[in-house]
Amino acid sequence: MGDDSRVVNGVDLASVDDEAFLYQLMDNTEDVDQRKLVRARLREVQAVSRAKREEMMKKREQEREDAIKQRQQEAEEKKKRTLAMYDSMAKSAPAGGPKAMDINIYKEGKPCSDDNAAMVQPQRDLVEESIRERQKEADERKRKILAGFDTAAKSGTSQAVKKTEINQNKVSARSKFQQMDAVNTSQQGNKTPNFQATRVNRSASDIKEMLLQWCRSKTKEYESIDIQNFSSSWSDGLAFCALIHHFYPDAFDFDSLNPKNRRHNFDLAFRTAEEKADIFPLLDVEDMVLMKKPDWKCVFTYVQSLYRHLRDRD
Known part of the structure; x- marks a missing residue:
């Protein structure tokens, strides 16, 4: 089967080229080290796919x-x-x-x-x-x-965002949040059944506004941060840094960050979120630097992931 260090849940990672399968395997893997192996293989597959697209x-x-x-x-x-x-x-x-x-x-x-x-x-x-x-x-x-x-x-370059767009007509934002919260509720012993029930009737716009409100509440102590949407409000990377810094204040010095140094800000936020909370960087730093106004669907998807991993830390 190959080197055992590259085998996760009985699957030889070297023989897998399907990104969707690797995402599913990572979601079904609890061990942190094995998740890192899957993530490393996923990046290899994405690099090969990117090279083929560029050649084409x-x-x-x-x-x-x-x-x-x-x-x-x-x-x-x-x-x-x-x-x-x-x-x-x-x-x-x-x-x-x-x-x-x-x-x-x-x-x-x-x-x-x-x-x-x-x-x-x-x-x-x-x-x-x-x-x-x-x-x-x-x-x-x-x-x-x-x-x-x-x-x-x-x-x-951001396959998770691409998957979200492909399935956009099949799964609404409300359904996505319901599924997300159902998983978290079952993992936490069903602590918030009433809160879960109230979400059933929320529209997609309600979900977006709720998520914006959550982001604002976690970044209100940062005077330079004003989150009004899922696009331009995140364009210099400081909003991501502020959100991560709120939960991990010792990870870096937020006051030293410069809004003009966008590449550094995005890299710092995504890297810290991955290292501290095991949040996969769904957004690509190079893509974010190229876009003056990020695609709101991409930002929305990543912020959902931040919410899902961090909302219970406070």
Whole structure:
């Protein structure tokens, strides 16, 4: 089966490439050391998947570049043939006389002489304008496609968020919280049955507001923190740091943090949460740094995890 140090619950981690299965295995594993083994394998699988996506994106981008160059060459060739045809028509009769256009010149691709190029300036301008318009459209399509792949790649670095979005139509936020609290209630000897019962009728917006209220209550002693939503309020990483610092005040010096040092703030918060509370970093530091306004669904999912692990510490 392989090295026993890489076997968890009878599963050889080296042979598993399914991220969903690894997430489920980690959820079903109680031993901290074995959870770390599963998490390490999960990161290996994610790294391989990310490399494949990047390679695919590079390949497709090169194919698009080649296709654009090919269209440019074809447009340039059509332009030359068009100019040659109009040049021939201009020379087919004296000034003021009836002109004859030979379409075969366009088909055969005979070049247009420089001496007569000025005679067909109006036609050349129309052709050039058409080429520029097609080039502009191609560039815009390229920009949109690249933006789509970029968004997909960023979303892919946080597989848990991706799973949440895929199942969004199947499980509402209310149902997710009900399931979350049902698990915690059974683990804690069903301490809060009344509180659990009141949640059944809450809407998704109620769940979001409740979670925001919880975050505000835990960060009210931090004057620089003002949590109003699940996007811009978390953009510099300080809100995450404040929330973690509330529960682990000796982990780091919050007053020394700088809102401009966003990468450091995100890394500090996610790393501390993982080390102190075994909270898996569902958000990726690089993704958060790239986004001035984080995706609220990603932040909402991670804050749910913080709530689930930390709410009973106070």
